[in-house]
Amino acid sequence: xxELPEVETVxxxxxxxxxxxxxxxxxxxxxxxxxxxxxLEVAAELVGERVEAVARRGKYVVIRFESGRALLVHLRxxxxxxxxxxxxxxxxxxxxxxxxxxxxxxxxxxxxxxGTWLLAEPGEAEPYLDARxxxxxxxxxxxxxRLGETLAGRRAPVKAAILDQRxxxxxxxxxxxxxxxxxxxxxxxxxxxxxxxxxxxxxxxGRMQHEFKVYGREGxxxxxxxxxxxxxxxxxxxxxxxxxxxHITNN
DNA sequence: CTTTTTCCCTGGACGC
DNA sequence: TGCGTCCAGGGAAAAA
Numbered sequence: 001x002x003e004l005p006e007v008e009t010v011x012x013x014x015x016x017x018x019x020x021x022x023x024x025x026x027x028x029x030x031x032x033x034x035x036x037x038x039x040l041e042v043a044a045e046l047v048g049e050r051v052e053a054v055a056r057r058g059k060y061v062v063i064r065f066e067s068g069r070a071l072l073v074h075l076r077x078x079x080x081x082x083x084x085x086x087x088x089x090x091x092x093x094x095x096x097x098x099x100x101x102x103x104x105x106x107x108x109x110x111x112x113x114x115g116t117w118l119l120a121e122p123g124e125a126e127p128y129l130d131a132r133x134x135x136x137x138x139x140x141x142x143x144x145x146r147l148g149e150t151l152a153g154r155r156a157p158v159k160a161a162i163l164d165q166r167x168x169x170x171x172x173x174x175x176x177x178x179x180x181x182x183x184x185x186x187x188x189x190x191x192x193x194x195x196x197x198x199x200x201x202x203x204x205x206g207r208m209q210h211e212f213k214v215y216g217r218e219g220x221x222x223x224x225x226x227x228x229x230x231x232x233x234x235x236x237x238x239x240x241x242x243x244x245x246x247h248i249t250n251n
Numbered sequence: 252c253t254t255t256t257t258c259c260c261t262g263g264a265c266g267c
Numbered sequence: 268t269g270c271g272t273c274c275a276g277g278g279a280a281a282a283a
Binding site: 032111 | 254255256259260261262263
């Protein structure tokens with residue numbers, strides 16, 4: 001699913017083809033996409049907007065218009081933004097189509113319909129995003145110190161039994177910080193991971209899934225130490241880890 | 252207040 | 268072949 005590396009890949013692919021383009025025609029096929037706003041209204045409001053920039057905040061794709069408005073697109077589980085020369089026929093999962101002034105189109109498809117499009121008026125986008133998102137892990141401002149401050153005072157396990165932040169010493173905190181940035185950069189370098197639905201805007205697949213060492217490998221021997229990969233559920237989410245290489249500090 | 256669980260939603264995998 | 272059941276999970280909302 002689209003995590004930060006996937007969303008950043010989408011942003012990078014869309015930026016050169018969207019900046020300067022005008023939204024000529026907008027069709028929102030799934031009324032849930034703009035919830036709770038009226039899809040017809042949002043579609044009508046988008047017509048005529050000219051793209052000034054394509055940014056990213058967390059896992060939101062932020063399409064900024066010259067008018068000062070912004071379209072906040074969240075792909076959630078299975079959303080994808082595709083840039084096409086011609087809109088293909090017949091796709092039951094197509095949720096929106098934006099025809100651009102150069103004859104190309106932006107097609108949004110989303111199998112599981114969790115994704116959202118929010119049209120923010122001038123000045124609304126920043127407060128909206130600030131209220132929902134933490135700090136950008138690839139920004140300069142994201143330092144080991146800042147990460148420590150974020151985790152301080154929190155009692156929740158960082159991914160349950162794998163890492164208990166109460167026991168993160170200076171070196172472990174540094175390792176976590178480096179690990180976060182290294183993993184995200186590796187993912188971006190490979191244009192994200194395609195497990196099933198994720199596509200880049202030109203329809204291609206990411207390659208990061210080939211680098212996964214534990215994800216989806218329950219029972220298989222760790223390729224580093226040979227111990228079987230384990231799977232647990234952390235905060236409601238499936239979590240795989242190597243009990244040998246990713247040491248557990250119980251309690 | 253913090254943390255966990257439920258819910259949304261669909262299609263693929265699996266058992267019978 | 269055709270069901271019924273389970274699972275995947277981002278993030279909001281509800282529950283604990």
